[in-house]
Amino acid sequence: MIQFKNRKLFNSVVTNGLLILICFVMIYPPLYALMTSFKPLGDVITAPPTFFPSTWTLEGYETVFNSDMFRVYLPNTAFNAFLSALVAMPFAALAGYSFSRYKFRGSKALQLAILGLMMIPGITNLLAIYRIGSQLRLLNTNLIIIAWYAAGGVPYTIWIIKAFFDAIPHEMEEAALMDGCSPLMSLWYIVIPLAMPGLFASFLMNFIGFWNEFLAAVVLLSSNEARTATVGLYDFQSQYEIAYNVLTAACIMIMLPVLIIFIIGRKTFFQAMLEGALKG
């Protein structure tokens, strides 16, 4: 019996030891970036490098705060990400409701087709969107990037929302329909309030995705006024080539908002991600 106990203890120690090691690998790059962001310039061009700053300073952050990153790019990012995530919701909610509650010809085929759209490489379509946008003079506008993000987010969001709608029992809606409530009213007053946690989670997941998005932003938004934070950071790489205290300070400022959102919404995220990814 004692041996059994020891074996269990041994297993637990090994499991936890390995998990701690993995956590260390996962957290090390951002943690080191955080340390670097508090270093003076002298520290980042000293060989060999040290983990902790020799003196703690906000130099890096000051440079970022006084650059367009803080004045232009981050506000642009927040605006685009918020609006795109918001725009995607009604499109996805209506479609998700249709797939969840109605049996109609082509339902399965359309669901597969929408899933298939998610597999089109983004760059294939970006190439066309870039050319169409430049002909219509829509490059460097919020409109084009919001349309691109919203359309990109809609398929995945439909899947997640449908899964959440499926989990809501039909009795209340049927009663409401009997009482003369229109289907849209029952969607708005009954289904949406009940599915709120799921809807909110998919909104936030889209927001995080759009906040972090880089490729479409670098292609479609090239003017300084329209640039977003990730593109700004990409340009910073050439501008502050070796001043990694500035670059990592910018990294921290870009990751902080989404990290906070993630930590707060963690539980619903995991549920939503599993629903969306596996219930195909």
Added chain:
Amino acid sequence: MATLNPPAAGKRHSFWKTAWEKSFAYQLLFPALLLLVMVQVYPTLYSINLSLNQVKGGQFTWVGFNNYDRLFSSSDFIDSLQKTATYAGSYLVLVVILAMCVALLLNQRARLTPVYVTILFVPWVLSEVVTGTMWRWLFQQDYGIVQVALNPLINNTSLLSNDVGAMVIVVAAAVWRSLPFTSLLFLGALQTVSTEIKEAGALDGASAWQSFWRLTIPIISPTLLVVILMTSIGGINALGLILATTAGGPGTATTTASVLLYREAWKYGDFGAAATLAVFLFFINMALTLVYFRVVKVEA
């Protein structure tokens, strides 16, 4: 799937009104489909058309499959395909194996401590550019902390400016970033394997290793296949992270097909060639997607 009963049709409902009500499910889909057709389907067709034309100053001249001949005979393209295979292949193998290990470890614990899960998931919320910047910093020639730590083992080779080293760094960064999500998918699947089955296996004298291969893997194989396909697609299309980490360099050491496409279009302005590559990638993705659909159908 249960269906809502539409309200009983009134007596005076005209044919049109009934037809309108019957098509309600389609009406709900209409806005989303319109948006997707405009922003996703039409551009794909546009790209296909672009690949069959020569573009000069906005003027399209039909050249048929000329662009494709040009592409398939270019050494840059063949080279980029090799890079794509190396990148996507190693990315796939590493992500699947490592994520499975992480999921198995997490599954060992009766209760998941939020601290573990939160820390594990940090890479998932980071932008490709942020990831790229951080990883570059770790591998700077004299000042990068990981580069300096590795120096005695690798004869002071600067990994970022070495062909193989750069590829290793890009793949490592990509695996690092994808590990959390894939582990979560595997963990979700592992938790559906009931303890009864495992106990029955143990009673029959199966070792942990046997029980993993003979019992667990078959049960979670639908998830496993979905993950393998999604990860392959992700690897083939990877672009942002490579641009941010090595920009395809040094030379063309990390120039995958997607990076080549980006260069052709936005560095050299050759949209015909870029579109040809884009369509080529599109068909590879569609082929994998068809496989995916078969898998999903099996599951359903």
